[in-house]
Amino acid sequence: VKIVFVGHVDHGKSTLIGRILEERGSLPEGKIEALRASCQAEGRQFEYAFVLDALAEEQQQNVTIDTTQIHFRTPARSYVIIDAPGHEEFLKNMITGAASADAAVIVIAADEGAREQSRRHGQLLSLLGIRQVIVAVNKMDLVSYSEAEFGRIEAEYRAFLESLGMKAGAFVPVSATAGRNIARHDEPAMSWFSGVSLLQAIEELEPAPSAAEQPLRFPIQEVYRVENRRVFVGRIESGTLRVGAELLFSPHHKTARVATIERWQDSSAQSASAGDSIGITLRDHIFIERGHIASHEADAPLESNRLHARLFWIGAEPLRIGARYRLKLVTQNVECEVVALGQVIDAATLAPPAAAPAELRIKEVGDVTLQTRAPLVFDNHERVPAMGRFVLSDGASLAGGGVISGAVYTGPNAVKSENIFWSESEITAEHRALRNQHRGAVIWLTGLSGAGKSTIARALEKELFQLSMHTYVLDGDNLRHGLNANLGFAPEDRAENIRRVSEVAKLMADAGTVVVTSFISPYRADRARARAIALRAGAEFVEIFVDAPLAICEQRDPKGLYQKARAGKLKGFTGIDAPYESPENPEIVVSTHEQTAEESVAQILTQLLPRLRLKA
Amino acid sequence: MKDNGSQLSALENHSIFILREAHHAFRNLAMPWSMGKDSNVLLWLSLKAFLGHIPFPLLHIDTTYEFPEMLEFREWAIQRYGINVIVKVNTEARARGIGYETHDPVTVTHELKTVALKQAIAEHKWDALITGIRRDEDPIRAKERYFSPRDADSEWHYKHQPPQFWGQFAMKNAAGEHVRVQPLLDWTEVDIWRYIEREKIPIPALYFARNGKRYRSLGCRPITHPVESNASTIPEIIAELEETRSSERAGRAQDHYEPHAMQKLRAKGFM
Numbered sequence: 001v002k003i004v005f006v007g008h009v010d011h012g013k014s015t016l017i018g019r020i021l022e023e024r025g026s027l028p029e030g031k032i033e034a035l036r037a038s039c040q041a042e043g044r045q046f047e048y049a050f051v052l053d054a055l056a057e058e059q060q061q062n063v064t065i066d067t068t069q070i071h072f073r074t075p076a077r078s079y080v081i082i083d084a085p086g087h088e089e090f091l092k093n094m095i096t097g098a099a100s101a102d103a104a105v106i107v108i109a110a111d112e113g114a115r116e117q118s119r120r121h122g123q124l125l126s127l128l129g130i131r132q133v134i135v136a137v138n139k140m141d142l143v144s145y146s147e148a149e150f151g152r153i154e155a156e157y158r159a160f161l162e163s164l165g166m167k168a169g170a171f172v173p174v175s176a177t178a179g180r181n182i183a184r185h186d187e188p189a190m191s192w193f194s195g196v197s198l199l200q201a202i203e204e205l206e207p208a209p210s211a212a213e214q215p216l217r218f219p220i221q222e223v224y225r226v227e228n229r230r231v232f233v234g235r236i237e238s239g240t241l242r243v244g245a246e247l248l249f250s251p252h253h254k255t256a257r258v259a260t261i262e263r264w265q266d267s268s269a270q271s272a273s274a275g276d277s278i279g280i281t282l283r284d285h286i287f288i289e290r291g292h293i294a295s296h297e298a299d300a301p302l303e304s305n306r307l308h309a310r311l312f313w314i315g316a317e318p319l320r321i322g323a324r325y326r327l328k329l330v331t332q333n334v335e336c337e338v339v340a341l342g343q344v345i346d347a348a349t350l351a352p353p354a355a356a357p358a359e360l361r362i363k364e365v366g367d368v369t370l371q372t373r374a375p376l377v378f379d380n381h382e383r384v385p386a387m388g389r390f391v392l393s394d395g396a397s398l399a400g401g402g403v404i405s406g407a408v409y410t411g412p413n414a415v416k417s418e419n420i421f422w423s424e425s426e427i428t429a430e431h432r433a434l435r436n437q438h439r440g441a442v443i444w445l446t447g448l449s450g451a452g453k454s455t456i457a458r459a460l461e462k463e464l465f466q467l468s469m470h471t472y473v474l475d476g477d478n479l480r481h482g483l484n485a486n487l488g489f490a491p492e493d494r495a496e497n498i499r500r501v502s503e504v505a506k507l508m509a510d511a512g513t514v515v516v517t518s519f520i521s522p523y524r525a526d527r528a529r530a531r532a533i534a535l536r537a538g539a540e541f542v543e544i545f546v547d548a549p550l551a552i553c554e555q556r557d558p559k560g561l562y563q564k565a566r567a568g569k570l571k572g573f574t575g576i577d578a579p580y581e582s583p584e585n586p587e588i589v590v591s592t593h594e595q596t597a598e599e600s601v602a603q604i605l606t607q608l609l610p611r612l613r614l615k616a
Numbered sequence: 617m618k619d620n621g622s623q624l625s626a627l628e629n630h631s632i633f634i635l636r637e638a639h640h641a642f643r644n645l646a647m648p649w650s651m652g653k654d655s656n657v658l659l660w661l662s663l664k665a666f667l668g669h670i671p672f673p674l675l676h677i678d679t680t681y682e683f684p685e686m687l688e689f690r691e692w693a694i695q696r697y698g699i700n701v702i703v704k705v706n707t708e709a710r711a712r713g714i715g716y717e718t719h720d721p722v723t724v725t726h727e728l729k730t731v732a733l734k735q736a737i738a739e740h741k742w743d744a745l746i747t748g749i750r751r752d753e754d755p756i757r758a759k760e761r762y763f764s765p766r767d768a769d770s771e772w773h774y775k776h777q778p779p780q781f782w783g784q785f786a787m788k789n790a791a792g793e794h795v796r797v798q799p800l801l802d803w804t805e806v807d808i809w810r811y812i813e814r815e816k817i818p819i820p821a822l823y824f825a826r827n828g829k830r831y832r833s834l835g836c837r838p839i840t841h842p843v844e845s846n847a848s849t850i851p852e853i854i855a856e857l858e859e860t861r862s863s864e865r866a867g868r869a870q871d872h873y874e875p876h877a878m879q880k881l882r883a884k885g886f887m
Contacts, residue, residue, distance in 0.1 A: 222640055235629065235632075265668065275629050277628075277665070328784045389782050390782075
């Protein structure tokens with residue numbers, strides 16, 4: 001069992017550990033004698049803390065500078081004690097030490113009570129996923145072994161832990177320097193205490209639950225070629241893997257059956273479970289590389305390019321919205337961007353959170369939303385701890401750690417959350433939208449000749465293009481000369497022209513483009529069909545009525561067509577000798593006789609962009 | 617409580633994981649190999665991690681004060697495992713007359729081990745070295761990390777070590793720097809012996825008692841002293857270790873030459 005000791009500086013952690021080691025007879029022979037001699041030579045009083053602080057600098061500064069691991073045994077089992085420093089500058093070392101622990105002992109000095117680091121460490125332990133906590137209320141000798149003082153500290157700190165969703169297994173009053181209630185609870189001074197000694201409380205800690213009971217997650221570390229076989233090596237993070245079982249490889253959703261489990265000079269294993277470093281060979285030949293995660297299809301992990309997490313920050317430079325980091329989760333390594341940041345209560349000062357913080361500084365904890373450039377495979381931390389935590393790195397070193405929660409699990413064929421785009425193997429409109437950061441759509445302009453459709457279409461295209469969107473205008477000029485060259489202006493040819501425009505627009509929208517069509521398209525039936533074609537393919541359809549009275553259009557007459565029609569040289573011209581059926585419920589109406597083309601385009605963009613852009 | 621078998625397997629699995637991560641992270645790796653017990657466990661774990669084909673060279677720093685039994689073992693192991701071993705001697709220091717006959721052990725160890733290692737790193741441009749050190753060997757080693765960066769002079773800045781957690785390590789290093797990868801960090805001396813016994817890993821015969829003495833830790837001949845022992849089999853060695861409370865490196869003179877000697881050696885690039 002690995003136990004990390006944390007607490008505020010000078011609350012007596014190292015002394016407590018030194019005392020425990022001596023009680024257990026776990027110190028190397030001569031160690032204490034040597035230290036006593038060296039203290040005497042230097043004219044200092046011997047302290048148990050020196051046993052741990054073996055470095056020269058540490059003895060000089062009297063501060064533990066890095067995580068130390070010490071082994072000791074009781075008749076029942078063996079322990080590793082991790083001594084994590086209380087000194088504030090060394091938070092990263094405390095995290096390094098605590099992240100590998102099964103349980104924690106939080107040391108609080110009775111004369112000072114819970115301090116800034118007592119609370120900060122408590123919050124970090126909760127983020128690091130440590131659920132078993134013993135609180136040692138130390139230095140009881142300095143408060144005359146007062147039951148009331150102990151009760152006050154217990155009540156206050158217990159409430160704090162509960163606010164983090166943690167529960168202390170035991171609160172134990174001790175005195176490390178006087179050696180009271182460490183190994184035995186037979187202290188007359190604390191006869192009021194009905195609990196157990198510190199070592200007894202440690203013996204009652206439960207071993208960490210086995211990850212073998214969780215769903216299978218086998219992240220691929222590397223592919224080795226051994227005697228012409230491809231062996232996929234990695235460490236099983238959770239669950240059990242069996243020969244013959246079908247594995248689902250995420251994020252590419254390929255499946256294959258396990259042929260063998262491989263170890264050096266041994267292919268005989270039939271199963272392997274959480275913690276095992278193994279290799280596997282597969283019966284089916286599929287492409288797999290480092291970062292792919294094998295699971296069972298019935299119990300698959302999440303896949304998304306967006307995730308929410310609670311993050312602790314240890315980078316020297318603050319984390320900022322819009323900044324990019326490398327996100328590492330098991331063997332995955334993807335670039336990500338911080339898209340949203342919310343601050344949580346400051347555990348150290350208990351100050352209320354700022355409304356909308358712009359950055360997260362060193363030692364702060366916050367809630368972040370991250371967008372990754374490639375799909376990420378993960379789990380909620382509660383479900384599979386190893387797949388629900390990640391680090392962010394900024395250059396070479398780790399700058400923060402995050403714990404994922406609140407994501408919604410969906411089956412591979414039931415994409416419910418709009419944030420989950422990667423659950424189908426084929427490339428869908430959502431995949432394209434994700435890459436382009438906007439949806440494809442058909443923007444259907446309709447109106448009389450001279451109403452301003454072409455002007456608006458070109459101006460709109462230019463605006464959308466400058467917003468980095470994929471866009472294209474379909475009009476009579478680029479369709480009638482090619483695709484529709486065989487069509488005239490007879491009623492059935494006009495209907496066919498609009499049908500072809502509708503189909504082409506749908507394909508382009510499905511390919512991710514914002515298509516702007518510019519046709520008179522006078523008949524409601526034709527426009528309704530265009531809408532149906534787009535919607536059937538899942539593309540957005542936005543009908544824009546470019547409205548201007550006939551008299552004004554005739555007055556503008558940019559191509560001289562009204563004149564020709566009036567002169568009888570053009571038959572069946574809309575508005576003159578053919579009807580125009582105004583849209584009944586267009587998404588957008590612009591009145592070009594009441595505003596300039598620029599104003600019309602601005603109005604369209606205001607109404608259109610929220611429909612096209614992906615929600616943040 | 618986990619039995620010894622599952623505890624050893626857990627240590628083995630984690631070491632293999634670290635070895636594979638190191639192979640992925642670094643282009644140009646090497647593994648110093650002293651033929652000692654820890655070194656041979658590391659070699660064995662590497663054979664397991666890479667399924668019998670170790671994809672990097674092993675490095676033997678030959679101080680020229682080696683036990684003949686160790687050199688014999690080296691030649692035997694090269695044949696047995698098909699490993700690529702580079703042998704490095706600081707010929708320049710030997711030519712200057714550096715030796716135990718005339719110099720103090722800290723100076724000789726520095727020249728013939730630490731400087732020789734630096735020379736080899738410079739010659740081969742290694743960006744990472746896989747070493748067999750353990751936390752329980754010496755208090756200073758308790759401060760180590762699985763991936764531990766060293767600067768261009770091989771110096772270790774133990775006060776400014778990058779954080780490492782959740783199986784993620786500080787990977788990259790600037791030009792000239794190298795990273796010490798330490799897969800045995802969590803092992804204890806007894807774990808090493810139990811694993812040697814379980815896996816039947818070949819080790820040099822010097823570790824076993826002859827005429828009431830055996831070597832518990834092996835270094836240069838003039839400064840390595842045997843301990844009183846009748847342990848002539850691995851179970852006897854394990855039983856002896858469980859009784860004793862004296863330190864493993866008590867027989868290594870360079871550690872005790874002056875106060876904090878190990879810390880000074882280590883900060884300068886000693887393993």
